[in-house]
Amino acid sequence: MNEKYNVYLVSDSTGETLDRIFLSLKSQFSNFEYEKKEFAFIRTEQQIDKIIKECNEISNSIILYTIVETRLAKYLAHQSEVSSVPCFGVLGNLILSFSKLLNQKAIHKPSAQHVLDEDYYKRIEAIQFTMSHDDGKKIDDINTADVVLLGVSRTSKTPTSIYLANRGYKTVNIPLVLDQKVPKDLYSNNTSCIVGLIADPEKINNILHKVHNESDVLVSMKMRMGYENPEEILKTLPVLDKYPLKNIAIHARIGKQLYKGGTDLDSFQKCIDNTNHKLYYNGDVTSVNAFKKLQERFPTIDHWMIGRGLIADPFLPNMIKKDTLEYPKNRFDIFNEFHDRIFTEYDAALSGPTPIKMKMLGFWEYFSKSFANPQKTYKKIKKAQNVKKYEIAVREIFKEAKNG
Secondary structure, eight states, X not given: OOOEEEEEEEESSOSHHHHHHHHHHHTTOTTOEEEEEEEXXXXXXXXXXXXXXXXXXXXXXXXXXXXXXXXXXXXXHHHHHHTTOOEEESSHHHHHHHHHHHTSOOOOOTTTTOOOOHHHHHHHHHHHHHHHTGGGSOOTTGGGOSEEEEEOTTSSHHHHHHHHHTTTOOEEEEEOOTTOOOOGGGTTOOSSEEEOOOOOHHHHHHHHHHHHHHOOOOOOEEEESOSXXXXXXXXXXXXXXXXXOSOEEXXXXXXXXXXXXXXXXXXXXXXXXXXXXXEEEESOOOSHHHHHHHHHHOTTOOOEEOSHHHHHOTTHHHHHHHTOOOOOTTHHHHHHHHHHHHHHHHHHHSOSHHHHHHHHHHHHHHHGGGSSOHHHHHHHHHHOOSHHHHHHHHHHHHHHHHHO
Protein backbone atom coordinates (compact mmCIF):
# COMPACT_ATOMS: atom_id res chain seq x y z
CA MET A 1 0.00 0.00 0.00
CA ASN A 2 1.32 3.46 -0.92
CA GLU A 3 2.14 6.04 1.71
CA LYS A 4 -0.33 8.84 2.16
CA TYR A 5 1.01 12.41 2.12
CA ASN A 6 -0.39 15.54 3.71
CA VAL A 7 0.02 18.36 1.21
CA TYR A 8 -0.14 21.92 2.53
CA LEU A 9 -0.85 24.58 -0.10
CA VAL A 10 0.23 27.92 1.34
CA SER A 11 -0.52 31.16 -0.53
CA ASP A 12 -0.38 34.87 0.20
CA SER A 13 -3.41 35.37 -2.07
CA THR A 14 -6.54 33.37 -2.94
CA GLY A 15 -4.56 30.18 -3.62
CA GLU A 16 -6.20 29.59 -7.01
CA THR A 17 -2.90 29.68 -8.90
CA LEU A 18 -1.25 27.23 -6.50
CA ASP A 19 -4.26 24.92 -6.56
CA ARG A 20 -4.13 24.72 -10.37
CA ILE A 21 -0.39 24.07 -10.35
CA PHE A 22 -0.82 21.27 -7.81
CA LEU A 23 -3.65 19.76 -9.87
CA SER A 24 -1.32 19.62 -12.88
CA LEU A 25 1.52 18.25 -10.76
CA LYS A 26 -0.37 15.43 -9.10
CA SER A 27 -1.90 14.31 -12.41
CA GLN A 28 1.62 13.17 -13.38
CA PHE A 29 1.69 10.55 -10.60
CA SER A 30 -0.89 7.75 -10.79
CA ASN A 31 -0.14 6.29 -7.32
CA PHE A 32 -0.06 9.49 -5.29
CA GLU A 33 -2.24 9.18 -2.19
CA TYR A 34 -2.70 12.53 -0.45
CA GLU A 35 -4.86 14.77 1.66
CA LYS A 36 -4.81 18.43 0.68
CA LYS A 37 -5.01 21.36 3.10
CA GLU A 38 -5.20 24.90 1.78
CA PHE A 39 -4.13 28.11 3.52
CA ALA A 40 -4.95 31.38 1.75
CA PHE A 41 -3.87 34.97 2.52
CA ILE A 42 -0.88 33.91 4.63
CA ARG A 43 1.00 37.16 5.22
CA THR A 44 2.49 36.97 8.74
CA GLU A 45 5.15 34.89 10.49
CA GLN A 46 2.60 33.91 13.15
CA GLN A 47 0.39 32.30 10.50
CA ILE A 48 3.38 30.38 9.16
CA ASP A 49 4.33 29.19 12.65
CA LYS A 50 0.89 27.63 13.09
CA ILE A 51 1.22 25.77 9.78
CA ILE A 52 4.70 24.48 10.65
CA LYS A 53 3.45 23.33 14.07
CA GLU A 54 0.66 21.33 12.41
CA CYS A 55 3.13 19.81 9.93
CA ASN A 56 5.32 18.66 12.83
CA GLU A 57 2.37 16.86 14.39
CA ILE A 58 1.49 14.93 11.20
CA SER A 59 3.85 12.59 9.35
CA ASN A 60 4.58 12.80 5.62
CA SER A 61 3.85 16.53 5.38
CA ILE A 62 4.79 18.51 2.25
CA ILE A 63 4.49 22.26 1.78
CA LEU A 64 3.98 23.95 -1.58
CA TYR A 65 3.78 27.72 -1.53
CA THR A 66 3.27 30.82 -3.63
CA ILE A 67 4.52 33.70 -1.50
CA VAL A 68 6.01 36.56 -3.48
CA GLU A 69 7.15 38.73 -0.56
CA THR A 70 10.83 37.72 -0.24
CA ARG A 71 11.21 38.07 3.52
CA LEU A 72 8.16 35.94 4.31
CA ALA A 73 9.07 33.30 1.72
CA LYS A 74 12.56 32.98 3.27
CA TYR A 75 11.03 32.67 6.73
CA LEU A 76 8.76 29.81 5.60
CA ALA A 77 11.66 28.05 3.87
CA HIS A 78 13.87 28.41 6.95
CA GLN A 79 11.24 27.19 9.43
CA SER A 80 10.46 24.22 7.18
CA GLU A 81 14.15 23.29 6.98
CA VAL A 82 14.53 23.49 10.77
CA SER A 83 11.53 21.17 11.16
CA SER A 84 12.67 18.83 8.34
CA VAL A 85 9.47 19.41 6.40
CA PRO A 86 9.88 19.27 2.58
CA CYS A 87 9.01 22.72 1.26
CA PHE A 88 8.83 23.91 -2.36
CA GLY A 89 8.34 27.44 -3.62
CA VAL A 90 6.41 27.39 -6.87
CA LEU A 91 7.06 30.94 -8.11
CA GLY A 92 10.27 32.03 -6.35
CA ASN A 93 12.91 30.79 -8.80
CA LEU A 94 10.74 31.72 -11.77
CA ILE A 95 10.33 35.33 -10.57
CA LEU A 96 14.08 35.58 -9.89
CA SER A 97 14.94 34.25 -13.35
CA PHE A 98 12.54 36.64 -15.06
CA SER A 99 13.89 39.51 -12.98
CA LYS A 100 17.41 38.80 -14.27
CA LEU A 101 16.24 38.27 -17.85
CA LEU A 102 14.19 41.47 -17.98
CA ASN A 103 16.77 43.41 -15.96
CA GLN A 104 14.13 44.82 -13.66
CA LYS A 105 13.09 44.28 -10.07
CA ALA A 106 9.89 42.35 -9.36
CA ILE A 107 7.24 44.24 -7.36
CA HIS A 108 6.60 41.20 -5.08
CA LYS A 109 2.96 42.16 -4.72
CA PRO A 110 0.40 39.43 -3.87
CA SER A 111 -2.52 39.06 -6.32
CA ALA A 112 -0.77 41.23 -8.91
CA GLN A 113 -2.21 39.05 -11.68
CA HIS A 114 -5.76 40.03 -10.75
CA VAL A 115 -5.62 43.50 -12.27
CA LEU A 116 -9.02 45.13 -12.73
CA ASP A 117 -8.20 46.74 -16.07
CA GLU A 118 -10.41 47.56 -19.07
CA ASP A 119 -10.00 44.08 -20.60
CA TYR A 120 -11.09 42.45 -17.32
CA TYR A 121 -14.32 44.47 -17.14
CA LYS A 122 -14.98 43.85 -20.84
CA ARG A 123 -14.64 40.11 -20.28
CA ILE A 124 -16.93 40.14 -17.23
CA GLU A 125 -19.54 42.15 -19.16
CA ALA A 126 -19.32 39.67 -22.05
CA ILE A 127 -19.75 36.67 -19.73
CA GLN A 128 -22.79 38.22 -18.01
CA PHE A 129 -24.33 39.12 -21.38
CA THR A 130 -23.69 35.65 -22.80
CA MET A 131 -25.13 33.78 -19.82
CA SER A 132 -28.32 35.86 -19.92
CA HIS A 133 -28.68 35.18 -23.67
CA ASP A 134 -27.98 31.44 -23.56
CA ASP A 135 -30.26 29.08 -25.53
CA GLY A 136 -32.51 31.87 -26.83
CA LYS A 137 -33.46 33.16 -23.35
CA LYS A 138 -33.31 36.78 -24.46
CA ILE A 139 -33.34 38.09 -28.03
CA ASP A 140 -34.84 41.59 -27.83
CA ASP A 141 -31.38 43.23 -27.79
CA ILE A 142 -29.74 40.85 -30.25
CA ASN A 143 -28.26 43.75 -32.24
CA THR A 144 -25.92 44.53 -29.34
CA ALA A 145 -24.22 41.12 -29.61
CA ASP A 146 -20.81 40.64 -31.19
CA VAL A 147 -21.58 37.07 -32.30
CA VAL A 148 -24.85 35.17 -32.85
CA LEU A 149 -24.73 31.37 -33.02
CA LEU A 150 -27.55 29.42 -34.68
CA GLY A 151 -27.84 25.65 -34.47
CA VAL A 152 -29.95 22.66 -33.53
CA SER A 153 -29.69 21.25 -30.03
CA ARG A 154 -26.53 19.40 -28.97
CA THR A 155 -24.18 21.23 -31.33
CA SER A 156 -22.06 22.77 -28.53
CA LYS A 157 -23.55 26.25 -28.80
CA THR A 158 -23.27 26.97 -25.06
CA PRO A 159 -19.61 25.91 -24.59
CA THR A 160 -18.65 27.83 -27.75
CA SER A 161 -20.51 30.89 -26.45
CA ILE A 162 -18.72 30.72 -23.10
CA TYR A 163 -15.37 30.34 -24.84
CA LEU A 164 -16.05 33.47 -26.92
CA ALA A 165 -17.31 35.37 -23.85
CA ASN A 166 -14.07 34.64 -22.02
CA ARG A 167 -12.32 36.42 -24.84
CA GLY A 168 -14.56 39.45 -24.54
CA TYR A 169 -17.17 38.72 -27.22
CA LYS A 170 -20.81 39.23 -26.24
CA THR A 171 -22.48 36.13 -27.65
CA VAL A 172 -26.08 35.08 -28.23
CA ASN A 173 -26.93 31.47 -29.06
CA ILE A 174 -30.31 30.55 -30.52
CA PRO A 175 -31.62 26.99 -30.99
CA LEU A 176 -33.11 26.04 -34.33
CA VAL A 177 -36.37 24.26 -33.51
CA LEU A 178 -38.77 22.64 -35.94
CA ASP A 179 -41.85 24.82 -36.70
CA GLN A 180 -40.33 27.84 -34.92
CA LYS A 181 -39.19 30.80 -37.00
CA VAL A 182 -35.81 32.46 -36.68
CA PRO A 183 -36.11 35.84 -34.84
CA LYS A 184 -36.94 38.68 -37.26
CA ASP A 185 -34.19 40.87 -35.78
CA LEU A 186 -31.58 38.58 -37.33
CA TYR A 187 -32.58 39.62 -40.83
CA SER A 188 -31.93 43.28 -40.08
CA ASN A 189 -28.80 42.67 -37.99
CA ASN A 190 -25.84 44.46 -39.52
CA THR A 191 -23.56 44.59 -36.48
CA SER A 192 -23.09 40.97 -35.37
CA CYS A 193 -21.23 38.05 -36.89
CA ILE A 194 -23.92 35.39 -37.46
CA VAL A 195 -22.88 31.75 -37.71
CA GLY A 196 -25.26 28.95 -38.71
CA LEU A 197 -25.46 25.39 -39.99
CA ILE A 198 -25.69 24.49 -43.67
CA ALA A 199 -27.97 21.72 -44.91
CA ASP A 200 -28.50 22.85 -48.50
CA PRO A 201 -26.67 20.80 -51.21
CA GLU A 202 -26.26 23.86 -53.46
CA LYS A 203 -24.61 25.90 -50.70
CA ILE A 204 -22.40 22.95 -49.77
CA ASN A 205 -21.38 22.73 -53.42
CA ASN A 206 -20.51 26.45 -53.51
CA ILE A 207 -18.35 26.19 -50.39
CA LEU A 208 -16.52 23.06 -51.57
CA HIS A 209 -15.98 24.57 -55.01
CA LYS A 210 -14.41 27.67 -53.47
CA VAL A 211 -12.23 25.65 -51.06
CA HIS A 212 -11.11 23.21 -53.76
CA ASN A 213 -10.22 25.92 -56.29
CA GLU A 214 -8.68 28.50 -53.98
CA SER A 215 -6.75 26.39 -51.47
CA ASP A 216 -4.86 23.13 -50.98
CA VAL A 217 -6.99 22.12 -47.97
CA LEU A 218 -8.11 18.48 -47.96
CA VAL A 219 -11.66 18.50 -46.62
CA SER A 220 -13.40 15.83 -44.57
CA MET A 221 -17.13 15.93 -43.80
CA LYS A 222 -19.13 15.13 -40.65
CA MET A 223 -22.86 14.94 -41.17
CA ARG A 224 -26.13 13.28 -40.33
CA MET A 225 -28.39 11.64 -42.89
CA GLY A 226 -30.61 14.72 -43.11
CA TYR A 227 -32.72 16.85 -40.84
CA GLU A 228 -36.29 15.83 -41.68
CA ASN A 229 -35.68 12.42 -43.26
CA PRO A 230 -32.75 10.13 -44.21
CA GLU A 231 -33.40 10.57 -47.94
CA GLU A 232 -31.91 14.08 -47.76
CA ILE A 233 -28.34 12.79 -47.67
CA LEU A 234 -28.87 10.88 -50.93
CA LYS A 235 -29.32 14.27 -52.65
CA THR A 236 -26.09 15.56 -51.11
CA LEU A 237 -23.81 12.58 -51.83
CA PRO A 238 -23.61 13.23 -55.63
CA VAL A 239 -22.43 16.78 -54.83
CA LEU A 240 -19.74 15.45 -52.50
CA ASP A 241 -18.59 12.92 -55.10
CA LYS A 242 -17.48 15.83 -57.31
CA TYR A 243 -14.67 16.70 -54.89
CA PRO A 244 -11.59 14.82 -53.58
CA LEU A 245 -12.71 14.58 -49.97
CA LYS A 246 -10.60 12.76 -47.40
CA ASN A 247 -13.64 11.00 -45.93
CA ILE A 248 -17.28 11.43 -44.90
CA ALA A 249 -18.25 10.58 -41.32
CA ILE A 250 -21.97 9.90 -41.07
CA HIS A 251 -24.00 9.73 -37.87
CA ALA A 252 -26.78 7.26 -38.60
CA ARG A 253 -29.61 9.49 -37.32
CA ILE A 254 -31.43 12.54 -38.68
CA GLY A 255 -31.07 16.00 -37.14
CA LYS A 256 -34.45 16.35 -35.47
CA GLN A 257 -33.91 13.08 -33.59
CA LEU A 258 -31.04 14.63 -31.62
CA TYR A 259 -29.90 11.48 -29.75
CA LYS A 260 -33.38 10.03 -29.24
CA GLY A 261 -34.50 6.83 -30.86
CA GLY A 262 -32.32 4.27 -32.56
CA THR A 263 -29.89 4.61 -35.43
CA ASP A 264 -31.11 3.94 -38.99
CA LEU A 265 -28.77 1.23 -40.24
CA ASP A 266 -30.71 0.55 -43.43
CA SER A 267 -30.32 4.18 -44.50
CA PHE A 268 -26.60 4.07 -43.67
CA GLN A 269 -26.27 1.08 -46.01
CA LYS A 270 -27.88 3.20 -48.75
CA CYS A 271 -25.13 5.79 -48.16
CA ILE A 272 -22.48 3.09 -48.66
CA ASP A 273 -24.18 2.03 -51.90
CA ASN A 274 -24.48 5.58 -53.26
CA THR A 275 -21.07 7.20 -52.86
CA ASN A 276 -17.53 6.70 -54.11
CA HIS A 277 -16.04 8.23 -50.97
CA LYS A 278 -14.65 6.46 -47.93
CA LEU A 279 -17.25 6.46 -45.16
CA TYR A 280 -16.75 6.47 -41.38
CA TYR A 281 -19.59 5.14 -39.24
CA ASN A 282 -20.82 7.09 -36.19
CA GLY A 283 -23.69 6.41 -33.80
CA ASP A 284 -24.30 4.28 -30.68
CA VAL A 285 -20.88 2.62 -30.50
CA THR A 286 -21.28 2.26 -26.74
CA SER A 287 -19.80 -1.15 -25.97
CA VAL A 288 -17.59 -3.90 -27.39
CA ASN A 289 -20.65 -6.02 -28.22
CA ALA A 290 -22.40 -3.10 -29.93
CA PHE A 291 -19.28 -2.53 -32.03
CA LYS A 292 -19.08 -6.20 -33.06
CA LYS A 293 -22.70 -6.18 -34.26
CA LEU A 294 -22.07 -3.05 -36.35
CA GLN A 295 -18.86 -4.53 -37.74
CA GLU A 296 -20.76 -7.63 -38.86
CA ARG A 297 -23.49 -5.47 -40.43
CA PHE A 298 -21.02 -3.24 -42.34
CA PRO A 299 -17.94 -5.33 -43.25
CA THR A 300 -16.63 -2.72 -45.72
CA ILE A 301 -16.38 -0.02 -43.03
CA ASP A 302 -12.94 0.08 -41.44
CA HIS A 303 -13.11 3.45 -39.67
CA TRP A 304 -15.39 4.11 -36.71
CA MET A 305 -16.17 7.32 -34.85
CA ILE A 306 -17.02 7.17 -31.15
CA GLY A 307 -18.48 10.21 -29.38
CA ARG A 308 -20.66 9.91 -26.29
CA GLY A 309 -19.62 6.28 -25.83
CA LEU A 310 -16.00 7.35 -25.39
CA ILE A 311 -16.84 10.01 -22.80
CA ALA A 312 -18.95 7.52 -20.85
CA ASP A 313 -16.26 4.83 -21.07
CA PRO A 314 -12.73 6.06 -21.92
CA PHE A 315 -11.52 2.44 -22.03
CA LEU A 316 -13.84 1.46 -24.88
CA PRO A 317 -11.49 2.03 -27.88
CA ASN A 318 -8.68 0.02 -26.30
CA MET A 319 -11.08 -2.78 -25.32
CA ILE A 320 -12.39 -2.89 -28.90
CA LYS A 321 -8.84 -3.10 -30.26
CA LYS A 322 -7.93 -5.91 -27.85
CA ASP A 323 -11.32 -7.63 -28.29
CA THR A 324 -11.84 -7.92 -24.54
CA LEU A 325 -14.56 -7.21 -22.02
CA GLU A 326 -12.07 -6.96 -19.15
CA TYR A 327 -11.26 -3.58 -17.62
CA PRO A 328 -7.77 -2.85 -16.25
CA LYS A 329 -7.39 -3.48 -12.51
CA ASN A 330 -6.59 0.17 -11.86
CA ARG A 331 -9.53 1.31 -13.96
CA PHE A 332 -10.65 4.14 -11.70
CA ASP A 333 -7.10 5.37 -11.06
CA ILE A 334 -6.71 5.83 -14.82
CA PHE A 335 -10.20 7.32 -15.11
CA ASN A 336 -9.38 9.73 -12.27
CA GLU A 337 -6.23 10.84 -14.09
CA PHE A 338 -8.21 11.20 -17.34
CA HIS A 339 -10.71 13.46 -15.57
CA ASP A 340 -7.99 15.56 -13.95
CA ARG A 341 -6.29 16.14 -17.29
CA ILE A 342 -9.54 17.35 -18.86
CA PHE A 343 -10.31 19.53 -15.85
CA THR A 344 -6.83 21.09 -15.87
CA GLU A 345 -6.98 21.91 -19.58
CA TYR A 346 -10.43 23.48 -19.41
CA ASP A 347 -9.57 25.30 -16.19
CA ALA A 348 -6.68 26.93 -18.05
CA ALA A 349 -8.84 27.78 -21.07
CA LEU A 350 -11.98 29.02 -19.29
CA SER A 351 -12.07 31.85 -16.76
CA GLY A 352 -14.27 31.71 -13.68
CA PRO A 353 -16.18 29.01 -11.77
CA THR A 354 -19.43 29.10 -13.82
CA PRO A 355 -17.93 28.19 -17.23
CA ILE A 356 -15.73 25.40 -15.85
CA LYS A 357 -18.62 23.94 -13.83
CA MET A 358 -20.96 23.99 -16.84
CA LYS A 359 -18.33 22.34 -19.03
CA MET A 360 -17.55 19.58 -16.53
CA LEU A 361 -21.24 19.02 -15.79
CA GLY A 362 -21.67 18.16 -19.46
CA PHE A 363 -18.91 15.55 -19.17
CA TRP A 364 -20.39 14.05 -16.01
CA GLU A 365 -23.68 13.45 -17.78
CA TYR A 366 -21.73 10.65 -19.49
CA PHE A 367 -18.93 9.96 -16.95
CA SER A 368 -21.60 9.00 -14.40
CA LYS A 369 -22.58 5.96 -16.50
CA SER A 370 -19.29 4.27 -15.56
CA PHE A 371 -20.19 4.26 -11.87
CA ALA A 372 -22.41 1.91 -9.86
CA ASN A 373 -25.16 4.50 -9.34
CA PRO A 374 -25.13 6.96 -12.29
CA GLN A 375 -28.04 9.05 -11.03
CA LYS A 376 -26.56 9.51 -7.56
CA THR A 377 -23.12 10.29 -9.04
CA TYR A 378 -24.45 12.96 -11.41
CA LYS A 379 -26.59 14.51 -8.66
CA LYS A 380 -23.53 14.83 -6.41
CA ILE A 381 -21.64 16.72 -9.10
CA LYS A 382 -24.63 18.92 -9.89
CA LYS A 383 -24.96 19.96 -6.23
CA ALA A 384 -21.35 21.24 -6.06
CA GLN A 385 -21.70 25.03 -6.00
CA ASN A 386 -18.06 26.04 -6.54
CA VAL A 387 -14.76 24.62 -7.78
CA LYS A 388 -13.55 23.47 -4.35
CA LYS A 389 -16.81 21.64 -3.61
CA TYR A 390 -16.64 20.15 -7.10
CA GLU A 391 -13.12 18.81 -6.41
CA ILE A 392 -14.28 17.32 -3.09
CA ALA A 393 -17.24 15.64 -4.81
CA VAL A 394 -14.99 14.19 -7.53
CA ARG A 395 -12.50 12.92 -4.95
CA GLU A 396 -15.29 11.17 -2.99
CA ILE A 397 -16.81 9.62 -6.13
CA PHE A 398 -13.52 8.11 -7.28
CA LYS A 399 -12.55 7.01 -3.77
CA GLU A 400 -15.84 5.13 -3.40
CA ALA A 401 -15.40 3.55 -6.86
CA LYS A 402 -11.84 2.42 -6.07
CA ASN A 403 -12.91 0.86 -2.78
CA GLY A 404 -16.06 -0.70 -4.23
